[in-house]
Amino acid sequence: xxxxxxxxxxxxxxxxxxxVPAGTVYEGVAAKSDIPQGHxxxxxxxxxxxxVTKYGFSIGHATAxxxxxxxxxxxxxxxxxxxxxxxxxxxxxxxxxxxTPGTFRGYRRxxxxxxxxxxxxxxxxxxxxxxxAKALVRxxxxxxxxxxxxxxxxxxxxGCSQTGEDHAQTRKLLAALTRHPNAGAVLVLSLGCENLTHxxxxxxxxxxxxxxxxxxxxxxxxxxxxxxxxxxxxCAAYAGQxxxxxxxxxxxxxxxxxxxxxxxxxxxxxxxxxxFSDLLVAQGGSTVLTEVPEMFGAEGxxxxxxVNEEVFxxxxxxxxxxxxxxxxxxxxxxxxxxxGNKQGGITTLEDKSCGCVQxxxxxxxxxxxxxxDPVTTKGLNMLYGPxxxxxxxxxxxxxxxHIILFTTGRGTPFGAxxxxxxxxxxxxxxxxxxxxxxxxxxxVADGKRSLDEAAADLMxxxxxxxxxxxxxxxxxxxxxxxxxxxxxVL
Numbered sequence: 001x002x003x004x005x006x007x008x009x010x011x012x013x014x015x016x017x018x019x020v021p022a023g024t025v026y027e028g029v030a031a032k033s034d035i036p037q038g039h040x041x042x043x044x045x046x047x048x049x050x051x052v053t054k055y056g057f058s059i060g061h062a063t064a065x066x067x068x069x070x071x072x073x074x075x076x077x078x079x080x081x082x083x084x085x086x087x088x089x090x091x092x093x094x095x096x097x098x099x100t101p102g103t104f105r106g107y108r109r110x111x112x113x114x115x116x117x118x119x120x121x122x123x124x125x126x127x128x129x130x131x132x133a134k135a136l137v138r139x140x141x142x143x144x145x146x147x148x149x150x151x152x153x154x155x156x157x158x159g160c161s162q163t164g165e166d167h168a169q170t171r172k173l174l175a176a177l178t179r180h181p182n183a184g185a186v187l188v189l190s191l192g193c194e195n196l197t198h199x200x201x202x203x204x205x206x207x208x209x210x211x212x213x214x215x216x217x218x219x220x221x222x223x224x225x226x227x228x229x230x231x232x233x234x235c236a237a238y239a240g241q242x243x244x245x246x247x248x249x250x251x252x253x254x255x256x257x258x259x260x261x262x263x264x265x266x267x268x269x270x271x272x273x274x275x276f277s278d279l280l281v282a283q284g285g286s287t288v289l290t291e292v293p294e295m296f297g298a299e300g301x302x303x304x305x306x307v308n309e310e311v312f313x314x315x316x317x318x319x320x321x322x323x324x325x326x327x328x329x330x331x332x333x334x335x336x337x338x339x340g341n342k343q344g345g346i347t348t349l350e351d352k353s354c355g356c357v358q359x360x361x362x363x364x365x366x367x368x369x370x371x372x373d374p375v376t377t378k379g380l381n382m383l384y385g386p387x388x389x390x391x392x393x394x395x396x397x398x399x400x401x402h403i404i405l406f407t408t409g410r411g412t413p414f415g416a417x418x419x420x421x422x423x424x425x426x427x428x429x430x431x432x433x434x435x436x437x438x439x440x441x442x443x444v445a446d447g448k449r450s451l452d453e454a455a456a457d458l459m460x461x462x463x464x465x466x467x468x469x470x471x472x473x474x475x476x477x478x479x480x481x482x483x484x485x486x487x488x489v490l
């Protein structure tokens with residue numbers, strides 16, 4: 001097995017596929033020190049202020065002379081990024097050859113949509129009823145029978161004392177979750193005096209099936225537990241009519257996310273997910289890429305793949321709009337990556353972003369959607385959302401993702417409302433955290449599977465999860481949401 005990978009012929013660094021000792025040689029260049037797994041080594045001299053190149057792309061500049069064989073990291077290189085960027089649309093679009101879709105066993109809803117789970121969800125409109133919602137889940141598990149896959153609630157601290165954009169985002173996000181097709185039926189639970197009023201929620205929700213969505217305002221009934229039980233029984237009767245059936249993979253919407261990235265993220269797990277994305281898009285399905293701050297510095301991989309100038313302009317507005325959001329709060333736009341990222345071998349935001357966007361594969365970008373908006377266009381979509389794991393995974397669920405693919409080099413146990421598959425970038429993580437990791441892309445670094453072979457394996461795994469196989473997070477009951485917040489709390 002090789003010790004290093006040279007990702008692009010133009011790169012002046014290689015990446016260690018495993019921890020290598022000083023003296024390890026790559027094509028005549030000997031490592032001058034131990035190089036940790038996922039970290040970079042210069043393969044030719046790099047002068048101070050010269051560009052460091054990885055993925056065939058600039059990931060920063062040298063802050064001191066770097067000799068061939070030297071470890072390249074935060075002590076001798078830095079980002080090139082600053083401020084907003086002017087973008088020009090120069091289309092480079094390669095449509096994928098159509099492929100026959102695979103199949104999975106999911107639930108066809110009465111409105112024609114498809115779900116991969118048939119659950120009952122309790123959606124609190126305000127944090128004041130969180131404990132009521134959790135008690136309802138505990139005390140009504142007897143309703144989980146037949147084709148009903150589970151009863152869950154997604155608590156949060158908002159829905160009151162919010163103004164402006166925050167209030168609108170909470171309302172929009174909760175309504176989007178209420179519409180999610182993985183929920184066979186939904187109970188919307190309110191207190192009664194919150195500023196997210198019942199009337200506002202109905203207006204945000206729009207047309208809905210009153211047999212599928214029930215409402216309870218706790219202040220309006222003598223015993224909210226008794227009243228809720230009756231409504232949950234109605235939800236169970238409605239959801240229980242749905243049965244799994246064979247459906248084409250073209251119906252799937254898959255979210256793509258990374259967290260706790262390391263130096264192998266852009267070499268193993270993220271490009272495996274990118275190839276999976278291309279496979280699914282070729283079969284007529286949809287994928288969603290988010291984490292806007294982790295596109296900064298790697299926009300060149302994405303912008304020219306926008307299917308037309310209108311989509312390109314939406315992408316530009318999304319990227320620069322997020323930069324303006326940072327600036328508005330007097331934050332450094334490029335204050336990234338995290339300490340864990342750096343420990344794993346990522347040095348600059350360009351380094352992180354170039355690895356992050358590998359999840360988008362090569363397909364054209366068909367649409368750019370806002371926070372809380374649904375996917376309406378087949379193919380690869382971009383979604384407005386932050387890098388934060390819980391917030392962005394919640395946004396992916398709200399966009400309609402049936403399943404979320406979450407690549408990680410460090411590991412994390414959390415789960416979104418949609419089944420959240422953890423994909424390890426390296427085999428040591430997969431072996432150490434078997435209760436967290438659903439798929440090991442580290443086999444690529446181990447030389448056991450090619451990227452294309454691992455992507456085909458991942459497709460098989462996704463179809464299995466879509467057919468009912470539980471993820472590690474689901475087995476533990478780990479499901480939560482986090483709503484994007486910007487402004488004041490009254």
